[in-house]
Amino acid sequence: MTALxxxxxxxxxxxxxxxxxxxxxxxxxEEGLYRFLKFPxxxxxxxxxxxxxxxxxxxxxxxxxxxxIVRGPGKGGIxxxxxxxxxxxxxxxxxMTWKCAVVNIPFGGAKGGVICDPGxxxxxxxxxxxxxxxxxxxEWFGPERDVPAPDLGTNEQTMAWIMDxxxxxxxxxxxxxxxxxxxxxxxxxxxxxxxxxxxxxNCDRALAKFRMMHVSTRVIVQGFGNVGSMSAKLLFEAGYKxxxxxxxxxxxxxxxxxxxxxxxxxxxxxxKPLPDFPDGGxxxxxxxxxxxxxxxxxxxxxxxxITSENAHRLQTxxxxxxxxxxxxxxxxxxxxxxxxxxxxxxxANAGGVTxxxxxxxxxxxxxxxxxxxxxxxxxxxxxxxxxEVVRYAExxxxxxxxxxYMLAIDRVAYALKERGIYA
Ligand code: GLU
Numbered sequence: 495m496t497a498l499x500x501x502x503x504x505x506x507x508x509x510x511x512x513x514x515x516x517x518x519x520x521x522x523x524e525e526g527l528y529r530f531l532k533f534p535x536x537x538x539x540x541x542x543x544x545x546x547x548x549x550x551x552x553x554x555x556x557x558x559x560x561x562x563i564v565r566g567p568g569k570g571g572i573x574x575x576x577x578x579x580x581x582x583x584x585x586x587x588x589x590m591t592w593k594c595a596v597v598n599i600p601f602g603g604a605k606g607g608v609i610c611d612p613g614x615x616x617x618x619x620x621x622x623x624x625x626x627x628x629x630x631x632x633e634w635f636g637p638e639r640d641v642p643a644p645d646l647g648t649n650e651q652t653m654a655w656i657m658d659x660x661x662x663x664x665x666x667x668x669x670x671x672x673x674x675x676x677x678x679x680x681x682x683x684x685x686x687x688x689x690x691x692x693x694x695x696n697c698d699r700a701l702a703k704f705r706m707m708h709v710s711t712r713v714i715v716q717g718f719g720n721v722g723s724m725s726a727k728l729l730f731e732a733g734y735k736x737x738x739x740x741x742x743x744x745x746x747x748x749x750x751x752x753x754x755x756x757x758x759x760x761x762x763x764x765x766k767p768l769p770d771f772p773d774g775g776x777x778x779x780x781x782x783x784x785x786x787x788x789x790x791x792x793x794x795x796x797x798x799x800i801t802s803e804n805a806h807r808l809q810t811x812x813x814x815x816x817x818x819x820x821x822x823x824x825x826x827x828x829x830x831x832x833x834x835x836x837x838x839x840x841x842a843n844a845g846g847v848t849x850x851x852x853x854x855x856x857x858x859x860x861x862x863x864x865x866x867x868x869x870x871x872x873x874x875x876x877x878x879x880x881x882e883v884v885r886y887a888e889x890x891x892x893x894x895x896x897x898x899y900m901l902a903i904d905r906v907a908y909a910l911k912e913r914g915i916y917a
Contacts, residue, residue, distance in 0.1 A: 504801070506582050506798070514588065514903070517903055531562065531903065535602075536560045537559040537560070537583075539556070540558075541553050541554075541556075542555070542556050542608065542626045542627050542630065554610050554627075556630070559586075559604060560640060561584070561591045562588075565595060565601060565602055567641055568602045569590055570590035570643065570847075571586075571605060572606035572607065572627075572643070572648050573586070573647055574610050574612045574623075575647050576611045578607035583605050587604050589839065590847070591603025591902070592840045592902035593902075597844045600851075605645075608623060621655050624652050625659045628655070629663070632663050636671060637668060637854065641670070643850050646719070650676045651676075654675055654679055657672050670858050673685065673851075673853040674686075674850060680857045682850075682856055684852075684872070688845045689724065690723070690725040690728050692844055692845015692876050693725040693792060693814060693842055693843065694732060695873050695876040695877060696880055697711075697729065699884075700837060704811070708732055709733050712737045712749070713734045713791075714783055714810070715729075715738065715816070716745070716784055716792065717741070717780075717793070718739065719794070719795070721794040722794035723758070723762070726757075730755075736751055737786070738788060739768060740780040741768040743767035743768055743769050743770075744777060745768075745769065745782065746783075752771075753773065757771055780795065791808065791813050793813075793815060793816060793820035794816030794817050795817055795820070796820070797817065799821070800820060800825050801825050802824040805829050806828055808832060812835045812836075813834050813837070815838055815842045816843050818843065820839065826895065835894070837894065840902065841894075848872055848876070852872075883897050
């Protein structure tokens, strides 16, 4: 492949667009609707002046993209990372539209990002970036407009700062402006684990479909951030055998399985690099772990991990995409030809936004649910969505990813037609 083709393959916006195009064509989506749904509704770049601890003034660049507000307020996380681009935020915003539609929750899709390296910034600097970013976007955000949430490099604390900044401007506390908040500030029980729990419910459905047993199911999880670590923990507790793990420092493979609580103690409590885990296995790179033998591979780190260059090396029956966009669109056919059962990202990691929806509902009602209520409702949503996608795929003879996109695009297009075009 030429360098240009590889470069294009790694542009997530083009990957997102290619998948939208395939599904829209199969649906026979009319030209006008196609154009309406292909492009974002609005996008903004903000320049965020922040006084660093050393007394220097730095200007950070931030983005917020509304892909669609047809089915409800924009919904989607904010990512703090050094390599954020507007194209990436555009892709992630469109995935939020399709994700919310696949699980049938009343939101559109949005996403935000700030180019910065959270690992190199103090808490105070992160707070000032977050508050100024929020202030710049004050008219965009709102419980009825656009509801951010955590993503890579942001967390409960970031959401608390956004909620506080927004509330100070509005002159009243508005908890429903963000989700993924600390529980005592209007957060939902179960939100922290929700994406991992959604991964577990999806894997459980796949196991039931293939009549596989938890104990003999070997799982590889790439990534040990919120999604990866929670997926590993919950799958381990459910009886799965976790044979591969990875964090940013590298990966370990052990066919006998890892003791995940011990690994948590090593990485989370003792803050040590995962590959140095004493009861570990064979060391390898974080990308290499995806191609070791397993029954389920869960890429739960970043984009572009499985590409047209390496997809032929996968040795798994099931690919459950915990991250957004871990597989490039050029790898789709290769994965398909290998007969791998794919649980696509917009379904696999939808547990997070589903519980975000529950959080928004609870905040607006001022009435909070037990963790069991949250988890039971999440299970219901994920199981129904999984069955709908798989049934749709079988009926229309397409793969699960195309089915999930078709189902989602159809729902958004239907809402759009019912609303009509305001002119
Ligand atoms: N950042 C998460 C995602 O990509 C959660 C979004 C949300 O809860 O709004 O799905």
